[in-house]
Amino acid sequence: MDALARAVAAKLLANVVNLTPVGLGxxxxxxRRVTQGGTLRRGWSVEKISSGRYSVINPVPYALYVEEGHRQTPGRYVPAIGRQLKTSWVPGKHMLNDAIAQTKKEVPQICRELSIFTGGRR
Incomplete structure (x- = not known):
């Protein structure tokens, strides 16, 4: 069972990394570029909670705002992007929710592959 949980967590991690947007920095x-983009994408990792339980996390402070969306003040100048904000709400990208849905569809295939590699043993 732990092998299945580990395989599903690894697949979820791969899916969420692929769906995570990369900023310009x-x-x-x-x-001139001061920092490179991709901090949010590089932040994803898997933690083992207990036997058969894993958690996919991203400790980057703004990850929740990119996932769920956030409010902002229109007209405010942001030096990091060099322009004024235009809208009051920025919709979320939902990369984790979309990765979970995608991974759920792939679980049967993961089970089949594991059964091939383990000879049907669990």
Whole structure:
């Protein structure tokens, strides 16, 4: 059972990483790149909670806002992106929710593959 849970967690991790958007990074006042994008994508990991239980997490502080969406103040200038905000609500990307739905569809295939590799043993 632990092998199945581990395989499903690994598949979920791969799916959520692929669905996570990558930003451009931040730029200084001259337009030169200060930081590289991809922090959110690199933040995903799997933690083992107990035998047969795993958790896919992202400790990046703004992960929840990208997943669920967030409010902002229209007209406010943001130096990091070099422009003013236009809308009051930014919709979420739902990368984790979409990855969970995608992974649920792939569980039967994971089970079949595990049964081949383990010779039918659990």
């Amino acid at each position: 931040t730029f200084d006042e001259n337009g």
